[in-house]
Amino acid sequence: MKHNVVVIGSLNYDILVQQDRLPEIGETFTGNELMLMPGGKGANQAVQCARLGLNVNMVGCVGNDIYGAELIKSLNENGVSVDKISQRGKTSGIGIVQILESGDYCSTIIKGANYLIAEDDINADLFIDRPLVILQSEIPDRLVERAITLARQHDCKILLNNAPARDISAQALSQVDFLVVNETEASFMSAGPVTSVREALTCAESLHQRVKDRVIITLGEKGAVLSGDEGARHFPAVFCPDVVDTTGAGDSFIGGLAYCLVNRLPLEEGIPFAAEISSCSIQKYGGQSSFPMLPDVAHALTQNHQRLFG
Numbered sequence: 626m627k628h629n630v631v632v633i634g635s636l637n638y639d640i641l642v643q644q645d646r647l648p649e650i651g652e653t654f655t656g657n658e659l660m661l662m663p664g665g666k667g668a669n670q671a672v673q674c675a676r677l678g679l680n681v682n683m684v685g686c687v688g689n690d691i692y693g694a695e696l697i698k699s700l701n702e703n704g705v706s707v708d709k710i711s712q713r714g715k716t717s718g719i720g721i722v723q724i725l726e727s728g729d730y731c732s733t734i735i736k737g738a739n740y741l742i743a744e745d746d747i748n749a750d751l752f753i754d755r756p757l758v759i760l761q762s763e764i765p766d767r768l769v770e771r772a773i774t775l776a777r778q779h780d781c782k783i784l785l786n787n788a789p790a791r792d793i794s795a796q797a798l799s800q801v802d803f804l805v806v807n808e809t810e811a812s813f814m815s816a817g818p819v820t821s822v823r824e825a826l827t828c829a830e831s832l833h834q835r836v837k838d839r840v841i842i843t844l845g846e847k848g849a850v851l852s853g854d855e856g857a858r859h860f861p862a863v864f865c866p867d868v869v870d871t872t873g874a875g876d877s878f879i880g881g882l883a884y885c886l887v888n889r890l891p892l893e894e895g896i897p898f899a900a901e902i903s904s905c906s907i908q909k910y911g912g913q914s915s916f917p918m919l920p921d922v923a924h925a926l927t928q929n930h931q932r933l934f935g
């Protein structure tokens with residue numbers, strides 16, 4: 626199979642707790658519901674790409690535990706190629722996710738085997754004749770930077786989701802074609818507040834000076850902004866009356882962007898499409914389990930581009 630997307634990143638087994646509020650320090654609080662699901666930003670993004678019909682190869686590492694096997698199984702079931710996933714060490718990456726009544730969440734990740742990916746796992750072959758590599762920041766920084774260098778050498782476009790936000794060298798960042806971050810990550814990278822659309826537009830324009838092509842800042846219910854050579858522009862969110870859980874919404878958004886990039890659709894169309902996808906994902910619990918398939922969201926492509934789907 627000829628892969629058109631390579632995802633290099635994390636696989637976490639997610640422990641999701643639905644609870645009315647976060648506990649205070651020293652307080653024992655009773656949650657409402659427990660859910661166990663495959664997640665991790667890398668695996669989530671790979672699954673959303675595959676559900677949209679892209680041929681995806683994932684590079685990553687899980688532990689020799691029951692979670693590792695489940696994480697590989699989920700990728701397999703979704704049609705993601707797993708021959709570059711290794712099983713090393715005792716424990717897989719784990720995500721502990723607390724979901725509040727509003728659907729907002731906060732999470733703590735345990736690195737586990739995500740930090741056992743080796744330099745040799747990321748080699749030049751991955752990038753030859755591949756239109757797009759997707760990276761996040763849940764694996765060691767030096768490996769993200771290695772992937773950026775090799776991808777650039779092989780003319781493979783680079784989408785970096787700098788989540789959770791990390792310092793990335795100016796040199797590596799300047800090679801990134803598409804930087805995608807949320808408000809918190811954008812604020813970390815620019816050292817300024819990003820709490821409004823206006824601040825996000827300003828921040829995106831400033832981050833745009835540091836990357837090769839475009840910057841996208843996602844803003845939850847406030848939509849997203851895009852900055853490129855032509856300036857910065859705001860895109861509204863898709864209204865969603867029944868928000869259940871926003872876990873993985875950013876990952877499904879990135880899957881939508883990847884679909885448009887691989888199919889050479891303009892980002893001006895890609896962002897509303899990606900917003901439709903993430904609005905579907907927040908109507909159910911979990912990451913991968915909540916992600917839509919292409920037929921569920923094809924209506925959000927313009928008629929001109931629905932031919933891709935047919």
Ligand code: RIB
Pocket residue numbers: 635637638639663664665666669719720732734763872873874875876912
């Ligand atoms: O983006 C959501 C993901 O972030 C969760 O699946 C969790 O594992 C963390 O990686």
